[in-house]
Amino acid sequence: MSPFRSVTTAALALAVLATTLTGCQLGEEPQDTSPIVIGVDLELSGPQAATGKAYQRALELKRDQLNASGALGGRKVELKVRDNRSDAAESQRNIGDFGNDASVTAVIMGGCNECAVNAVRTIDEKKVPTIALAASGAITSASAAQRSYVFKLAPNATDSADALTAELTRRGVKEAALLHSDDDYGREGVTTLRAEFTKARIKMTAVQAVKSTDTDVTAPVEALVEEEPDALVFWTPSEQAMLATTAAQKAKFKGAVFLDAAAAGELFLGASARSAEQATLVFTQTMVIDDVIATTPAKAARRQWFRDYTARFGGYNGFSSFAADAVQLIADAELRAGGEPGQVDRDGLRDVLETSQMDGLSGPIRMTPDNHSGLMPQALTTLVAQGGRWRLAG
Structure with missing residues (x-):
């Protein structure tokens, strides 16, 4: 062998070795750069479009933050967004399509209660882990076997009713009348409030x-109003709750107005500012985190989220934090589940999701095998409408 050929062969061998060590240091596994694909089913048109679009903005902001942070290693979050037009049948078709899409790791559904409740069977049949942002307890109330792939991130009716009743009691209210949405969550509100009112x-x-x-x-x-109660309780989505405060003002109602967590929405009340003045809302602290001193890392993170959302979109929507927490839960679970690089392991992700715990942007979140509704009761606090926006009560 000539000296030239010997040197060339040695150089080639060193180049191959260097490439091998760069891509896989001393036997390490190659870095997983596959995307974390999340299917998103939202109400982007129809009567619930305002909330659906707020969710979409939050999901996109959280995706961008995670992807820029490097926290996912070489991986990135991708969102596949579909509009269900506020229609449960369309939503179910979307979930079926996501379930059949082998690239989709998990699904996030919007705030439509009927959509989430009706999709439960499809979700479990397709075995696609799904986090619903709707509030109905029926989404996760059945046995674990029937709801094994379904999770929920929204205030629970029992927790909201308990907080509302405690505030009514503190204010000395003896009689109250209720306006509720005619859906699963609204009917759940009637039942839970009756029970809490009876005790109080x-x-x-x-x-x-x-x-x-x-x-x-x-x-x-x-x-x-004709019944002359001490207080009115509105257990409806935000748009209807604001219409109800205006109607109560026109009817010359002089008592107090209380709103369930489902009635939250934009921080600034806009055209409803005058009629909603001094109304009380049960919701998470993140809605008014600019009123709170950031004494813990979790509060500091909520405050930063509030600022980032406001800076990008010019205002703040209370429901945004639930969407952001859903993305974080799925991303964290995907990293913890491990599995083969580039392979979607829905079962592994589901197993991790149902034991997930974090101090989220919405508040403390704890999932267990027996409870797939993660938002803890202590996440809720009392807010009051003052000067055209929501403020922390007291």
Whole structure:
């Protein structure tokens, strides 16, 4: 062999060795650079579009933050977003398509209660881990075997009713009337509030229901006001709750107004500022985190999220933190589940999700095999409408 050929062969061998060591240091596993694909089913048109678009903004902001942070190693979060048009049948088709898409790791659903409840069977049949941002307890209330792939991130009706009743009691309210949405969550509200009112010796003077598509709630609110209660409780989505405060003002109601967590929405009340003034809302502290001193890392993170969202979108929506926490839970679970690089392991991710714990942007979140509804009761606090926006009460 000539000296030239010998040198060339040695150089080639060293180059191959260097390449091998660069891609896989001394036997280490190659870095996983496959995307974490999340299917997203949202109400981007139809009567619930305002909330759906707030969720979409939050999901995209959280995706961008995670991808820029380097926390996922060589991986990136990708969102496949579909509009269900606020229609449960369309939502179920979307979930079926996501389930059949082998690239989709998990799914996030929006705030439509009927959509999430109706999709439960499809979710379990497709074995696609899904976090619903809707509030209905029916999403996760059945046995673990029937809800094994379904999770929920939203205030629970029992926790919200407990907090509302405690505030009514503190304010000395003896009689209250209720306006609720005519869906699973609204009916759940009636049941839980009746039970809490009975224990607190508060009389429920009247109850009125409104469909989620109703854009005029004047008549049912006037019927409640005619009973002359000490307080009105609105257990409806944000848009209807604001319409209800306006209707109560026009009906010259002089008592106190209380809103369930489902009635949260934009931080600034806009056209509803005057009618909602001094109304009380049960919701998470993140909605008004600019009123809170950041004494812990979790509070500091919530404050930064509030600032980042406000800086990008010019305002703040209370529900945004739930969407961001859902992305974080899925990303964390994917990293913890491990598995073969480039392979989607839905079962592994599901197993990790149901034991997930974190101090999220929404508050403390704890999932267990027996409880797939993760938001803890202590996440809720009392807010009050003052000067055209929500403030921390007290």
